[in-house]
Amino acid sequence: MNPDEFGINQTRIIQQLERRIADLEAQVRQEKGTPIVQASQAFRLPPVSTPAAPASGAYLYATSGGEARWRSSTGADYSLVHQQGVAVPNATFSLFNPPASYSQAQIQTYTDTLESLRISYQGLLASLRGGGIIAT
Known part of the structure; x- marks a missing residue:
């Protein structure tokens, strides 16, 4: 869209934009998301030192030896092996x-x-x- 056209064709341009937005909204509603249980690639955990206990929830991390571990908000640290x-x-x-x-x-x-x-x-x-x- 040429900026100079806006003053001349305001109504037509706004109507076109409204139609495009409505079409995009319809497409988004029809789109099925990727299930969370499926990944297209492996999930990589870079090695880190043992994190402090989180305020809530838990941390999933890997040690320098590649061992997957779980650190909970209670301070408990579990091996996933x-x-x-x-x-x-x-x-x-x-x-x-x-x-x-x-x-x-x-x-x-x-x-x-x-x-x-x-x-x-x-x-x-x-x-x-x-x-x-x-x-x-």
Whole structure:
């Protein structure tokens, strides 16, 4: 548009601008946005030192070693890399049909089985706690 034309054709120019704005508004309403769960490229986190806790929300950052971490407003700092817990031994036990009466050997077998289960249970708890899966 030539600036000199504005004085001569003001009404026509304004009408054309109004039509173009209306067309653009219609296009914007029809446009479907890109879903937030999809990206066209990888999201790069440059390595930084551990940030101070934010006033609210959380920080997502990467260490110099490339480990992704999460720093919450409570000051808690979490690794986003799964930490494997310690190995837990398999419990060794077998189920018995209850006899009419118990011998000392059977009582000892049941005691040993319960002790094996207790040790496995404690190992499982230690592994889950050590891996940050459950609280202590």
